[in-house]
Amino acid sequence: MARIEAKVRDLVSSDPEMRSAVETVLARSDDGEVRWVDVKGDITSGHWGRLIEKGVLVDGDEGFELADAEATRAGLEEASATAASPASSSSSTASSVDLDDEDSSWSMYDKMAGVVTVGLFAAYGWKPLRDIIGSAMDVVLGPLTELLPFYAVIMVIALATGLYSTLLQANLMNMEKMGAYQERMKDIQKRQKEAREAGDDEALDAIQEEQMEAMGDQLGMFKEQFRPMVWIMFITIPAFLWMYWAIGVGGNADPHVTMGNIVLPLVGSVEWTEGVLGPMQAWIIWYFLCSMGFTQIIRKSLNIDISPSAS
Template identity: 50%
Template sequence: MSEPQLASLLEEPAMRDAIAVVFERSDGGREELQWADVRNALSSDQWGRLIRTGTLVEGSSGFAIADPDRIQRALEERDQGSEPDENGDEIEAEPWAWYDKAVGLTALAFFMGYWNTGIRNTVASFDDLVLAPITDVLPFYAVIILLAIVTGLYSTVLQARLTNTEKLQAYQKRMNDLQERQKAAKERGDDEALERIREEQMAAAGDQLGMFKLQFRPMVWIMLLTIPVFLWLRWKVRGGHLGSGETGLVVPLAGAVSWQDPLVGPMATWIVWYFLCSMASRQLIRKTLAIQPASPSS
């Protein structure tokens, strides 16, 4: 059996557990095994693969491990590497810098503006200093399109630049590996392996928090810029700050609707229009800039 073949087998959670079972039940490779000795822990396909790859070789009364020392070293290295990522390094939690925390607190304060009139009016008034000249030139529906494009642009760019995709993939790979091994152990009815996997899952409980921190960091920066825009739109529509001619839109099927009329369920027309423009602009921006959505599996 070549080194690449062994490495390939060990990459598969089910086969890694199968090799561990065979090694254990053969007393570290000193005894030969029959299929009956492991049939309660291995599938026939796994047993066959171990023979086909040369991991097990035919002996005088059964099958023996071809190179017990190499198998032992490989299993020990894998056991020691159950916590590290695919490169053998530990996945260190990425701490937030002080400015990330400051941005998070500021975004939270802006978020309170959805319920607090004072915060909403203060933020919207500052926004209006910048946006008022634009509203004087463009109709309100076009202003919403422009804002959706701008927010879509910086949201997409910030998401791509601030998300540590490699660490997210390492977290996801570790969790998927544990889930696959757990599933394989349940199918075999291997209680010992299940107990070991549960211990590993408890030790890796911090992965969920680490993933959340990685995913939420770009979100607070996006919220810092997006929430004030949304508060200004709400202030503009519901606060009676629209021009006399800015009544609403003509929508297919619904006809002429005002900006405050519910259009999709309880959602007002201006909210639906903003979200539609925002989603469309983000898709276009991603394709134009060749930016893939950040996700653990990407």
């Protein structure tokens, strides 16, 4: 198990005293299982807990057993080699970041929001549902059309969507884990290149096995990215459907608000439903221009960075 090797290597690299703890557990587990009472005089409870937390030790029949004794020994040897080669220390540590997909699991509410969001997409092509959602949203947004010109109403919607999109991404997406995913893949590729250049077939096989296991990290990375998107679409789609309903977009649709033309940069005065950039109509172009501008201002003002960062 290449992942066990990586975990052992990470534990020993981050805490030199862990080496003694791992060696003690290896020595006492010759019969298959080891209990806390067998080692409590030789290792600390903190080190024992770390081995269980990282999955190096797993439940046995009467105590605990090593998930993979050979991989644990190999991890100790790799840690020794890393310590002897300072140049590769930082990359080895980065590759052994504990990336558990369970931490990225969606909650029941996330899944419910995803199901509702998929249902909302149907409203784009089904007028009766679009009218129901548009009429419901008009209770909130309708008064704005009486106070502001329609282009300003879209600016308000763009400001609101930009604000909650930024906050949702900042709070629902683990940027450190995203950075760790990227760092691990970069490190695997670097070590694979070094092993290939050195002609070390044994190390190359081990790295390739680790690379195959790391493919599961891609799923975790996708889940991290898509979770806030579900909530963003859950809130944004009704606002878009209201604009569809208000402007009268689609077959047999009539506008429900009074609108004049809009003046767009480099385009001039156009109707709201006029195609400006290919099939993209003027109202969509105006919304995206406002949304992108407000989003950048919000991120700068709140000092929110949603780019992945390695821990």
